[in-house]
Structure formats: C-alpha cells, structure tokens
Amino acid sequence: MSAASSLDFLPRLSNVALVVHGGAGTILRQNLTAELEAACLAGLTAALRTGFDALRESEAENPALDAAEAAVRMLEDDPLFNAGKGAVFTADGINELDAAVMDGRTGRAGAVAGVTTVRNPITLARAVMERTPFVLIAGAGADALAAEFGLEIVDPPYFFTETRWKQLEALQKRERAEGSTFLDAVSLSEDNKFGTVGAVACDGRGNVAAATSTGGMTNKRYGRVGDSPIIGAGTWADNATCAVSATGHGEYFLRLAVAHDIAARMRYAGSGLTEAAYAVVNDALAEAGGDGGVIAIDARGNAALPFNTAGMYRGYITWSGEVAAAIYAD
C-alpha cells in the first residue's frame, strides 16, 4: 500500500464512484525513485478528482461516461503513463495509439486503433460511438475522422518523451545484441510494463461506463493491436453487470475475452463483481500465463481492482470524495 493512500484496497470495495488504472506489470519498489512514485500517485489522484468533478457536473444521460472519459484524458495528457502524451514508440519511432469506450446504459461502444495525430484518442473513441454508426475504426482513416470532427490534432512530435525514446533505443540495442526480432517477443518480456490507462465509473443512478487508452508496446511492429481497443477484451460496460477496463499482456486478454467474461460470470453464473473479477484475473488469466489486471465497477458502486503482477498503478474515489491511490501489490 502506498503512503499516499488514505483508504484500504480491500478486495471488496463499496461506495466507489470512479476507479482508474495506469498500467500493470513488473513494477518494483526498488525501480522507482521516491519522486517518480509520488508523481505517479499524483497523476492518478488528479485523474480521479477530475473524473469525479466531471461526474458531479455532468448533464449527460450517463454521467459515468463523462467521468471515465475525463479521467482517461487526464492520464493521456500525463507523460508518465503510456497513453496519449507519454506513449511508447513503435519500431519505426512513431506513436500509434489505441482507445475504446463503452456506455453501459446503451450498450454502445466506440474504439480506434493505430491513430497517430489525435491528442486524446479516448475522445475520438467516444466520437466514433456517438457520431458514427460504427464501433471500431483503424489507421489513417481514424485520424482523418478526428480531423473532420474537429478534435484536437497534434503533430507527431507532441507525443515525444525522452524516457520512451530511451526505452525504444534500449530494446532495439538488446534485439541487435541477442539477434532476436520482434516476433521472438522480446517486447513481451518481463521488462514490459504493459502500459495502458483506463477508468470505470458509476453515476449512482444505475449507470456505468468504461474507458481505456494505450500507446501499445515499445518497439511494436507489423501493426500489432492489443486488447485495449477491443470491446469485450480490454473494455466492457453493461449497466446490468459491470464496467471493466483492463491492462496487461494484451494477447491473453484477447484470447480470454477478459472484460466480457467478467460480465458473463455475473450475468449467467450469478457471481458478484468481486468474485467474477478476481476469478478471471487470478485464476483464468493467471493459469493461461497472462500478466495484468483489471479495474471493475458495478452500478451500485462495488469495485474490484485485481491484478496478478508485482504492481498496478491504480486508484479510486468514493462517493464522499475520498481518494486512495497505490502502485505495488503489498
């Protein structure tokens, strides 16, 4: 538990309005300076407070959607997290961003994969959901649509950060030294932090929503797409069950349809939120060899934040405005 946390991270949390994550993986205390740790916790806290403000001020039919989007936008704008500004670099030295959003009230969803010029991919995902008849758009067409919709377009250098560039250089140096290639999954090694950000929210009136955004994998090639923009894998929301945003080794989340599986266990097996989320992350996912975690919330403000890695950047805010944020498992 982080010192910044004023509340517990019990398996079963209640009275929660909004939960965020900033990625899961081999996040070890000895690898983070006190300054970086504090900055990450501050970033999570800022996203929670911004999302909570959006939730209370929202006039949308589903305020949880405004909350989840606002929180993820904050994390996208924070260079410490692998989404938006701060995204990792592909093998070609560019940033390809994925995002998805789902409205638990309507069952509608929107997602984008491989965008390169959109400051806040989560807002484009929401525009896909609300302003087009589509769910998923990929590649240059998604950037073109963002421009047509008047969303904020940035030059690719906007996404540059020294830290991420050095990560790319280090990984490519290691590839050359080992004679390995991307298909050998060097990038999938335990060094990988599975950077992704996400938020799930409930509005206190029966509505939930989920939002996920990522810069993908360092040194990515071939247009690989992970689970973040895939409805049912990295993102899901249904008022009758729960909202889920995932982070981790995306291929496992895709093969197990993790986010939808949590909802399906609640709907068809009668599991509670906590039981379903922990079973999928700690049993099904872990048994398959998949590292990562999820944040999940139901319409009554029950929340769960299971992960099977050494750490997950995470936090929640209760209906009374109390914030907890943490990084490590213990």
Add this chain to the structure above:
Amino acid sequence: MSAASSLDFLPRLSNVALVVHGGAGTILRQNLTAELEAACLAGLTAALRTGFDALRESEAENPALDAAEAAVRMLEDDPLFNAGKGAVFTADGINELDAAVMDGRTGRAGAVAGVTTVRNPITLARAVMERTPFVLIAGAGADALAAEFGLEIVDPPYFFTETRWKQLEALQKRERAEGSTFLDAVSLSEDNKFGTVGAVACDGRGNVAAATSTGGMTNKRYGRVGDSPIIGAGTWADNATCAVSATGHGEYFLRLAVAHDIAARMRYAGSGLTEAAYAVVNDALAEAGGDGGVIAIDARGNAALPFNTAGMYRGYITWSGEVAAAIYAD
C-alpha cells in the same frame, strides 16, 4: 429450404463435422437467378467437401482447424462470396480484407484487419496465431508479415470483380443523389448483404475450431473494422463450449460480443449449444436491432445455424459425408 439440400436444417442438428456460411442479409428468392442460386449452393458444397477432406486427412493436433481453414480458403477463392476474391470495394476502390481463426483446443487465436495483398487472409490469420506471439495485426504491417512468411501475395487487381465494382458505383451514385455520406450509414441499409464467409468444425475427438473472413462493407471509409476479425465478436472457439463464426451487421455483433456470449451462456448458464445460439441471434441480437446470423458447433457434433434475416448462405456436412446447403429462411 433449397432444392439442393438433401437434409433438413432443423434447429438441433447432430453428427455434424463442419458448417459453413457465406453471409446473411436481405437475400430474397426473387433477386437471385436460378443460375446464381445454383452457383452459390455449389460453392458452399465445394467448401464443405474440401473442408471435410482436410478434416479426415489432417495430421494436426486439432484437425478441426485444418477443416475450418480449408473451407474458408475455398470460399475466399470463390468470387461469389465477399471474402478474398470477390471482396467488396471500399470508397477508395480498393479491397481491404479481414479474417480471424481460433483453435478451441489451445484457446489461441489469430486475426488480421485491412490487408490488401494477401490472397487468403484466413491463412495469414492462422500464421499470426501459430507463428507469432500476437493475436491481431492490422494494416500494411499485416501485408508485410504475410510476405515475410511466404504466403501467396497477389496484386490488388486480383480481387477485382465486375459485380462488386458495379455495387460500389451504384452505392456512390445513390450517395450523390441523396446527398448522404458514409457516416449516414447508407452502406448499412437493408440492401446490404453483410457478406462474410466462415466455417466451424469439430474433429470427433473433442476439438473444435472457427474461421471467419470478409471483404467488409461496400463503399467503406475511415478504416472501419467489423466483427469478423474480432475474437469474441465474430469468431470464437473453445473445446469446452463451442466454435462460432458470425455474419451480419458487424457493429451489433461487436457491442454484444456475440460469439463469446454464446459460449458464456453454455459455460455459465448451462445452456445447450442450440439454446445458446438461438437465444443470442433471435433474442439478444434481434432485440438490439442487429441483423445477421451465426454458425455454431460443439465438440460432440451438435450444430446450430440461426439467423434473423431473410436468408443466410449456409451448409453443413455430417460425419457420414452427407451435405446440406441452403440460402433462404423458408
């Protein structure tokens, strides 16, 4: 029921080895000539026999995978169906192909979106599953990977067919006449045949597999991706439940995670294959306004082919080699 069918299409079929579909939609008897109808049924039958041969001759650990891939390859090569040769054109006059495959034995999956140079996208999807650590790759990188793997690459004109080109011209003419755009979803109108091909198979030893391939939507813009290459939406396979390949208005299949939902009802609610597949297609999907259908099979050779449209190109072959193929609902 088509005259070409020698068996019934009962809701509950048993002793089935392989099922194929060639798309669902507003397929009306009065719109198909007798010649075209016969050719479609012959195409389905050829795919079933080819897949069945592959199933019996397979030395793979999961012969159902060989069967599903072989059947889909045949349908991709058949210009009558919207996948591979015969794919529809995007607004830019090109062909962008999507495909996915899933192995019910291992839970592994592979998928590609937006490839333009690969003769058989389903074989690339299988290569992604078997030869990379990834599940989904999209865009030019997927074409590059196909070339690296030595798969058959074709010039884009390979995919040209007069029929599909005229469909594009007609739709664009209508757009101009109506002053509408792709975002008005002209392409999603009832004229759309939701062209997709797919196969699901069981090997008689407890293994199932699913394969799906599509040319997408006529006049497609912005890099829209449907449900076909999305694991859990258009494609799913798990020995413990079933294999599913979907066809229809893809956005609804994405929002409902149709393929995984059928499996989840079997696993968590104890539904049988038929009950689960019909409930999702005729109840959940239809209530949401989603047109289309699925083919589904379990490891014991029970199969279901529900659809909520006027027609679905479909067929199955039993373990004794008897083939049935049909187009219309009645």
